[in-house]
Amino acid sequence: MFQLAKSVDDAIAPIGDGCMLVVPREVSGVPMEATRALVRRGIKQLHLVALPTSSLQADLLVGAGCVETLETSAVSLGELGPAPRFSAAVTSGTIKLKDATCPALHAALQASEKGVPFMPLRGLLGSDVLRYRDDWKVIANPFGDNDPIVLLPAIKPDVALIHALMADGFGNVWIGRQRELATMAHAADRTIATVEKIHDGNLLDDPVLAAGTLPGFYIDAVAVADRGAWPLGLPDHYGADADHLALYARMAATEAGFEDYLKQYVYEKRAA
Amino acid sequence: MTLGYRDEELLADVIARLIGSVRHVAVGNASPIPATAALLARERGVGRPYVSLLQSRKHNFFTDGARELFDCAGQGRIDVFFLSGGQIDGHGNVNLVSTGEYQRPRVRFPGSFGSSYLYYVVPKVILFRTEHSRRTLVPKVDFISAPGASEANVYRPGGPIALVTNRCLFSFANGRFTLTSVHPGHTTEEVLDNTGFDFDRPDSVPETPAPTSETLRMMREVVAPQLAEVYPQFAAQIFGVRQAAFAR
Numbered sequence: 096m097f098q099l100a101k102s103v104d105d106a107i108a109p110i111g112d113g114c115m116l117v118v119p120r121e122v123s124g125v126p127m128e129a130t131r132a133l134v135r136r137g138i139k140q141l142h143l144v145a146l147p148t149s150s151l152q153a154d155l156l157v158g159a160g161c162v163e164t165l166e167t168s169a170v171s172l173g174e175l176g177p178a179p180r181f182s183a184a185v186t187s188g189t190i191k192l193k194d195a196t197c198p199a200l201h202a203a204l205q206a207s208e209k210g211v212p213f214m215p216l217r218g219l220l221g222s223d224v225l226r227y228r229d230d231w232k233v234i235a236n237p238f239g240d241n242d243p244i245v246l247l248p249a250i251k252p253d254v255a256l257i258h259a260l261m262a263d264g265f266g267n268v269w270i271g272r273q274r275e276l277a278t279m280a281h282a283a284d285r286t287i288a289t290v291e292k293i294h295d296g297n298l299l300d301d302p303v304l305a306a307g308t309l310p311g312f313y314i315d316a317v318a319v320a321d322r323g324a325w326p327l328g329l330p331d332h333y334g335a336d337a338d339h340l341a342l343y344a345r346m347a348a349t350e351a352g353f354e355d356y357l358k359q360y361v362y363e364k365r366a367a
Numbered sequence: 368m369t370l371g372y373r374d375e376e377l378l379a380d381v382i383a384r385l386i387g388s389v390r391h392v393a394v395g396n397a398s399p400i401p402a403t404a405a406l407l408a409r410e411r412g413v414g415r416p417y418v419s420l421l422q423s424r425k426h427n428f429f430t431d432g433a434r435e436l437f438d439c440a441g442q443g444r445i446d447v448f449f450l451s452g453g454q455i456d457g458h459g460n461v462n463l464v465s466t467g468e469y470q471r472p473r474v475r476f477p478g479s480f481g482s483s484y485l486y487y488v489v490p491k492v493i494l495f496r497t498e499h500s501r502r503t504l505v506p507k508v509d510f511i512s513a514p515g516a517s518e519a520n521v522y523r524p525g526g527p528i529a530l531v532t533n534r535c536l537f538s539f540a541n542g543r544f545t546l547t548s549v550h551p552g553h554t555t556e557e558v559l560d561n562t563g564f565d566f567d568r569p570d571s572v573p574e575t576p577a578p579t580s581e582t583l584r585m586m587r588e589v590v591a592p593q594l595a596e597v598y599p600q601f602a603a604q605i606f607g608v609r610q611a612a613f614a615r
Contacts, residue, residue: 274432
């Protein structure tokens, strides 16, 4: 029988140093409470894969020195401007960056979903994104005539870390229309979810809820994290905390300010 | 405000005309002016085109995850998309990655997003860059996130059709930009002074038409409130629209 984790810390225990960790884009249910717990634990050398972009989450992990390799098609704070710790790390060369483009990350995870070694993708030819990716190959379309096409090796993460509205006592997690969370879970060896609440009953018993449910078969751990995406939003449930994000952008603009931010909002239990 | 409208409103009007009569317009990250234009085109077209704002919950009909947009585009189901760039050059190459050496950049931008794919497969890509300067419009980009044109054997049903800046509108064809019109209050000389790449131009360059009062009304009263969900700062600054408080 599925056991709900006692705490977020217990749920994320399998995420160790050097883990290849896949996380969702900024509007899909980002497990920020779990991310702060990882920083507090002092995790190191993550190979972080953002599907396909990230905002605060990647900036925080990079700034706190948790990331060795970052695979993403962008990191930005949106209207608040560039992601300051990400920009600083890239310009000073302290992380290894695998620059990608959004559909390439989706496709490479879909390859793992299907258990195939690679996926082809249009576009990319003649770009410097392709030029600097020595793990991507160009082949002649074997079914075409003089038609070069890019092949992307499958991305198989050790762990997918997600945040969603609810789970049930069977480990089923309701993700709604955030289907990229399903792609992540299908592709990864293990999936860890934080949720706002526990659903009474079995999510798969209700056909309306079942359509948006990620079956417990894929889930290794679930912990409750109330407002676990804060200060980011949880789609259809609560919005981003714009004031706090603006505060982050201001504080993280300098290394000293970022250290203060960590002290106040990550190492100390948040007051919000 | 001597002209009675803001730069952003003029640019959105220009972009709405470029969108033309199509079935599906998609708008990516950090694109408030194109989003304004797409929603304006939808208001004028009475429900068409379909508009997908990637970061929106309301203006986004995708139900198969973030990949659906790209799958849709790969099939030719997206007619118009928008790209910007930290740098754009005269061949229509866009740079969303960095300046200087890639391995040791001077300035790092967010990253290529979907550009390295969408630029190839969306038939009408409209480039926009409000800052029109020699810093942004360069002879040659430092990093090609996506090229303006491709070799004959590269699968490429899409590409750039125009570049909109705070000073003017360029069209793009056969690997080159042509100055199409200069916005009110700006001059061709100023465009020449502030553009780092070569471009073609007619002997006499027309002025970009100002938005009509009906267009301004539509933008301010109908479009602006819809923008606040995705672009709260932009909606507040440009249109004075405040987002409804989030449910806590």
